[in-house]
Amino acid sequence: MEPQHLRDLYDRQLRREARPDGPGCRVERVGPVVRQTGPAHAWNGVLWSGLDAPGADAAIDEQIAHYRAAGLSFEWKLYGHDGPADLADRLLAAGFTAEDPETLMAAEAAALPQDVPLPEGVELHAVTDEAGVRQVVEVHERAFGTESSHIGRQLLDRLAADPDTVTAVVAVASGEPVSAARLELCPGTDFAGLWGGGTVEAWRGRGLYRALVTHRARIAAARGHRYVQVDAADTSRPILQRLGFLTLSTTTPYTYTP
Incomplete structure (x- = not known):
């Protein structure tokens, strides 16, 4: 498994x-740019660009005009390669704001450890309804x-429209949600994405993040996805490296608000 491959x-x-x-979203290829446009609460932005120096500024201006016409803020997801x-300097000059860089990492799902235990007294609950979603949001807000x-x-939206493409899980201790994460499945591809892994401060350092990574990887492998990938923050990158994840690139969100 070579990182370049x-x-x-x-x-x-x-x-x-x-x-x-997600429902209500569309993906378009416009010249050298692939972008997604959807409702205001969805992820809106540029997924891929194959730009060269002579055409980069015009392509940037075109995306700004597109999302401005729709009244949407958006993200240009810039990768290190x-x-x-x-391109980063051009985005800044056009009015984008750079957020914290992350590390794109991936691993073979079936090769990850299978025996990562949960802390004593913690149970994992699958998220299937609005109450479970509220717990996911609560953990995310407390953790981040x-x-x-x-x-x-x-x-x-995704649970209602296409539940086979998303799985979310909450770790609960004495009735309190203390950690949560999502698995986004991409039918027809080799990849599943690990997103939103967060743990409230009082429960950090007890192995919950590792347990949620391996739990989701098992689901991904069972659903036919060979690899799991994650945009890793600096705090999670060392944990993922120890589990066997490889570094593929860096990724930095550049956001634009009309």
Whole structure:
């Protein structure tokens, strides 16, 4: 499993050939850009671009005009291997704001450890209804300190429209949700995505993140996906490396608000 091979496969299946990730969303290829447009609470943005220096500024302006006309904020998901080399500077000059960079990592799902135990007294609950989604949002807001109602709406949309493409799980201790995570399945591809893994502060350092990663990887493998991928924050990257994940690239969200 070579990182270059995995990165190329990821770029082709999940970026250049991307499919809508929720109801009401559409994916379009406009020249050298692949973008998704949907409701305001959905993820809106540029998934892939094959730009060169002469055409980059015009392509950036075109995406700004598209989302501005729709009244939407959006994200340009920039990867470390995307061109041209100064694309990040061009995005900043056009009015985008850079968020924290993350590390794109992937692993063979079936090769990950199978015996990561949960802390004593903790149970995993599958999320199937609105009450479970509220717990996911609660954990996300407590773990990351951000308003996360849009994540709940996205998850409810997908559970209602196509539950086979998303799985969410909450770790509960004495009736309290203390950790949560999502698995997004991409039918017809080799990949499943690990998203939103977060643990409230009092429960960190007890192995919950590792347990949720391996739990979701088992589901992905059982559903026919060879690899799991994650955009890893600095805090989770060492844990994933110890589990056997490979680094494929970096990814930085550049956001634009009309």
